[in-house]
Amino acid sequence: MPQLNGGGGDDLGANDEMISFKDEGEQEEKISENVSAERDLDDVKSSLVNESENNSSSSDSEQTERRPQPRPDTESYEKAREYFSEALRRQQDGGFFKSPHYPGYPFLMIPDLASPYLSNGALSPSARTYLQMKWPLLDVPSSAALKDSRSPTPGHLSNKVPVVQHAHMHPLTPLITYSNDHFSPTTPPAHLSPEILDPKTGIPRTPHPSELSPYYPLSPGAVGQIPHPLGWLVPQQGQPMYSIPPGGFRHPYPALAMNASMSSLVSSRFSPHVVPHHPHGLHQTGIPHPAIVSPAIKQEPNGDLSPAAHTKSPGPAKKEDEKKPHIKKPLNAFMLYMKEMRAKVVAECTLKESAAINQILGRRWHSLSREEQAKYYELARKERQLHSQLYPGWSARDNYGKRKKRKRDNKADSTAEDFSARNKKPCVQYLPQEKMIDSPASSHGSMLDSPATPSAALASPAAPAPTHSEQAQPLSLTTKPEPSSSSSSSSTSSSSSSTPPLLSRPIPFTSLHPSLLSPPSPFHQAALHSHHALFQSQPLSLVTKSAD
DNA sequence: AAACCTTTGAAGACA
């Protein structure tokens, strides 16, 4: 956890042009927040839940009538979005992560991988297990309090697969990614009309008996009847990671062949309300899915629902092609991890560039323990499973060419100098500290410290004390092996001393701010301080690509 | 505006 830096702000700031924290004051403030926030984490979570429950206290029908069903194109939607954005920020201030990239998109309607609720409304053990995997930071309720809030009568909505989430919103993120917007605990948005402000979170809420229960105290019987105001915020079991355009789904839900197993896999807990009424936007079942994204949509994050949005393409064929639904690949374990952790990394430093963030995340990924990674592998496996069941005929091949093909010569033909020149700046700006962490190339390190390899602990938070040898280890900044020579050169350059470092000079392991590598610890801080002088004077001339 | 960058992993293509 973050530690008060005890005057280390200067030290941290010394190299802030590389990986800089925000100004010291903000940094310290953030740390303070986190320190106290962690202490109150449970309170925060319970407050969020309680508040949501309070809002759910009314009967289902009442709720449905009184609270406009959120739609992407309605005012209520905007309000809800702001509301939960605020809630996320508050919770974030309560010790989670901050990110300016996730505005707290409220919609999160996820199909169940398997009907997770027992007849009595309680979460099934498997559902809980999965839920816990998806939400490691949350206490998964033993009772079914997570039913989709907007499913007044889940039963009648069978086979609907509501998956509505922010285009960049990961199902895991709602409670672990947060806007980085400055939040004033004392000034909740006016539209929130808070009845009661939670003293700790400042989140508006109304008193409710269930407050006595920490997290999801809804009685089983109430589950499924009471819309959960945080329904889109609450993880749904089996929720896929597929994003949708902010404007909602506009494309058919192509391959939702609901077989028997599918019917059981995709439960009925979904509401059509969030589905924009678009004549061409939905499958006949009315089921949208975030995995379905058309190129046109991706290019128009504002979500223009007008047909004109699809008429940009010049030729009819191309146009038609663009209209074709694009079922995205299921996210792999690392992608899931990235989505979850990106906001945290972004919050911990001023890094914004995804390329740099991803490098950090790659490091962290390898620093994860086997068990930690296993969670994501399992999650990814389930995602693939769900994906394959949602789209039986889908193949990754279908998406070939969906992206503008990367210039072939980018990898094959580009010279090392090209890469060096191209990547030098980003590395100098953001990566040097990170790059020094452990083995040189992250991708190389991945080979050495494969997810299943305990040696990953080399850079693990559990082993925060970088040895001197580690610090002195020459670190190649090769981020990706060259197609041809990579396999050999990279693997050797990473760990063996036989390969000359691509980095112009060795950089101490601890040059990277610990928070960027792994969860900050006192030891990290101490190490950082002790080695500050080293990286402070590092002339960072980094070669990010192998010269060969 | 679109591609690039960067990461890991899954899957497909190809030799």
Added chain:
DNA sequence: TGTCTTCAAAGGTTT
């Protein structure tokens, strides 16, 4: 079978 390529997310940067 092994290797290579593409794509998945993301958003600042570059072209």
